Amino acid sequence: MLQTHVIKKILLVDDNVLFLKMLSRAFEKAGFACTTCESAAAAIDYLRKETTDAILSDYQMPEMDGLEFRRYVLSQPALQNIPFIFLTNFSDQDVMTKGLDLQAVDYVLKDTPVNVIVSKLNNLIETFSKQRELSELEIKKAVSALNIKSVPQSAPQIKGYEINFWHQSFQDIPGGDFIDFITVTDRFSFIVLGDVMGKKWMAWFLSFSFLSYVRAAVRFGVLSEEYSPASILQKVNQIICYDEALKDILSSLSLLMIDHEANKVVYAGAGDLPVVHYNAKAKTVSTLNSSGLLLGLFPTATYDEIEVELEDGDQLFIFTDGMIDYSAGEETKTDYKKFVDRLQHIATPENSFIKLKDYILSQQAAAQVDDCSIIHLYKAPEKL
């Protein structure tokens, strides 16, 4: 994972405007981005819309005091793990004891020199992120020992095609994207790309359930000589909708069946991004738009399929939504069209995967906001 320097955001809450100004100046000088709120209510309003790396709050404030504010923060799952520091006076000793029950991580006396407050907060944020990293490392070690993967190590060799893929998990923690290549007979191969909605470990864990159902449906299909991707998706969707353990869990899926004998690729999609088709002869890209809904949405959903005959040099790009998300300054944006335009520039009648990979890597430094996966299928010209 490429590391980027991120400015730490802190929220300062105090009804004393002068003290707020002094503190925020010192923090900004130390490289923090500061937001100041003159009441707990204003801070709560801010936290409804924005995130912060740490909160520094006064205890004694009119209306909602610091302890009540802390209770609110603890009651919100999205906020409860943010490092929280109380600003207190000597006379607030009793309060400090009460605050201990509220998991306040630290206290700072208001007459502490400002530079000490700054370095205390800095240390606290560092310790928090190190602790988080350590616990993630423990899970990573356990996962690696189990040797289970939702993305294969390498792409398979399939006659007449070159397959490549690129996958990067969000913040280096496995997420909801899953990839598989299944060669069922000499004639048929399947390409699977899915994205369980959600991020990190929970989505990663659930991706195995989806992947297992897809693998099973493909294999059962083979037993009854049923190779239609749309029919496979329909079955997988029904099973998922009736599986109580997957209640409210949704996943997109792109399923492609390569028929080597008939020289065609059949694609069916479930709430996935349209697959991009590069036509080598015309040197243009077009999209394959499926009408299928996300897996797990409605048991009665139906799926359609699109047949494509690939000529030499033609290519298909199959990708998840992480590929079209990017950060622009402080904002996150989604732009499918921009990514397709990029593919139009990158694709050439020769295998363009290396160019594609170079482009992706050049975009990665500050841009990644989710799991990213892309599969590239290239119809190789027959060698003479």
Added chain:
Amino acid sequence: MIELIKQEPGYLLADLQIDEANLAVADQFKTELIGLLDNYQRKIVLSLHQVNYIDSSFLGALVAGLKHAIAQKHDIILVGLKKDIRDLLTLIRLDKVFKIYDNYTEATSAL
């Protein structure tokens, strides 16, 4: 996170007060949305006009809310979507799942 704008006998008008609708706020959003459906037992017209970005975790929460509403024979109607977000919903076919209108007036006159 979800502000109630108006209560009518047949529906609620609500406003999602979030700039980036992502994993960090998805669970809380789902709890609030389901709470509104359970407490008021009526359709919700939800404005996303403040939302600039929406990720798949949040979309998952939104769809979970819709499924809850449908099970109660109610609905969640979306209004005020920015272009990027509307385009994304169309790309992944969620425009077939949610009723989408430009604003509250359009949505309520279609109810």
